[in-house]
Amino acid sequence: MAGPMGGGPRRGPRGPVQKPKNAKGTIIRLFRYILKHKGLFIGMLVFAAISSLATVSGSLFIKPIVDDYLTPMVGQEFTKELVAPLIRIMILMGSIFLCGALASFGQSKCSVWLTQRTLNTLRKDLFDALSDLPISFFDSRPNGEIMSRFTNDVETLRMFISQGLTQFISSGIMIVGSFFIMLFLSWQMTLIVIAMVIVMVFITRTLGKKSAFFFKKQQEQLGSVNGYIEEIIEGQKVVKVFNHEGEVVSHFGDINENLRKAATSANTFASMLGPIMNNLAHITYALTAAVGGLLAIKKAMTAGDIVAFLQYIRSFTQPISNITQQFNNALMALAGAERIFDIIDQKPEIDEGYVVLVNAKLNDKGEIEETEKHTGIWAWKHTHGDGTVTYTRLAGDIVFEDVTFGYTDEKTVLHDVSLYAKPGQKIAFVGSTGAGKTTITNLINRFYEIQEGKIRYDGINIQKIKKDDLRRSLGIVLQDTHLFTGTIEDNIRYGNLEATHEDIVRAAKTANAHSFIENLPDGYNTMLTGDGANLSQGQRQLLSIARAAVADPPVLILDEATSSIDTRTEKQIEKGMDALMEGRTVFVIAHRLSTVRNANAIMVLENGRIIERGDHDDLIEQKGKYYQLYTGSFEEN
Ligand SMILES: Nc1ncnc2c1ncn2[C@@H]1O[C@H](COP(=O)(O)OP(=O)(O)OP(=O)(O)O)[C@@H](O)[C@H]1O
């Protein structure tokens, strides 16, 4: 099956031909997926072979029926002896066609199963790859564009695997089979057919080159249309607030128009192909019929030969025109497969960490021992090169040593940041917007890799810690809360999947979310949809605090978690938060002084540098930036 496909899409030496970048590699990879279901694939092949062989060989009866049965009957009376053999041979022919029909039923079953299973695996691998990608990947492209790989590109593959693949296989068999039989019937007439086929292939290649470029463009445009739709749905409110409906509609009109143009160009060439091929097939038919007539007059051929030959022209040219039409589907599918593999091949988040987090207990001598049970004591299990294992108790000691970082190579966001947080300390970051506060917390949980310096967690370089375990030890309330579709209880449980209902209520009470949840008609079973759109901003934040609380982590990172909460609620939360922060290392980023004031150390950030550090009283005394912030923007609190 690689034959007809591999033979066709050869690169033209010049011109705007944009084939899949690495067609051969993509085909091989795609087949590796398809061959994961060898049984179905072979079944499909075998059934396709049987069905096309039946078609080809069924027609073999035409010649003897005409020459040996019908011709002698001309002018004769119908007698039982004369008709019985004809009926017998007709029944034989009928049974062969019936076998073919059954096989083609089997083939379509196999093909459906094969297609759906292959796509299922492909989607799974794509999603797995997506989950392993670093945050920076998502920073750099619109969601809808990624979504379109799951929808459009997978759909083009579905068409190709379910229809194209079997077409290539059965057409191949029909072409080869018919060719030899035609050759056997009349080489002269076969020559005419071959000449016409060369013309057909030439036209296909010329048109195919043109349309391949536009098919690729069509997929890309479809991606950007989807991306835009998704973005506008998410940003509905902003669109309405600024009365941008008009612009949005007109921009959509533009990109929709681009899609139309690309799709029209792609399909114009593709749809020209069918009629051209059909007409050529008719011409071939007429030409060979004429030549056949001449040959018959010269007695070089029998009537049966001609009827059979004409039948074989159909089963020879029909599959050729099928293949040429499938050709564009194949190109489109390859372009889609390439876009899918492109994501699967993206470099996943680096995780060469080997230090893991384990449950621990203290033995009689006060040493740390690993245990299966949940003890509330955790230890870092460090397996060294020589096979020895050491344990370090998880305490929540975090040190930054001259950390320099930028999201992109062009712009450094943090410069030589050094800081330390002792277990149980509360460290606050303040500073103007864009100073780099969120960035620091993004580095502790290793959303991004630092360019220079070191971050140590309980004395261990965090690059040595397995990412899952690192993040499991951190409770994080992100600046932008995100809630999933599900009940409130499910959303809180996201912090710790083993939490019981009681744990969840306790966490909600700590976060001061309990009372508002109780007041909802369905309480903890209230369904949240669309990122918690049915809750207020403050309520969403309370839920995300509860989510961190239920995880019960030794280190907490709170990014402006209280910024959307009114002053009275804030006071209540503060009490809960103090309880939550008790005995933990806490990094807190807050724009409100009340949250910052009782921190053990306050870091004032400006343009990615720590410019002041100390506790509240020290910093006020210094009369620097913090003093300004405190007497300025913090005044209203
Ligand atoms: N994903 C990103 N990709 C590229 N640059 C980023 C990214 N996120 C933040 N930055 C840049 O890094 C700098 C620091 O951003 P950061 O989010 O750490 O600020 P912040 O101190 O948390 O501000 P705020 O108080 O507004 O939350 C900014 O200049 C911002 O433009």
Ligand SMILES: [Mg+2]
């Ligand atoms: Mg921030």
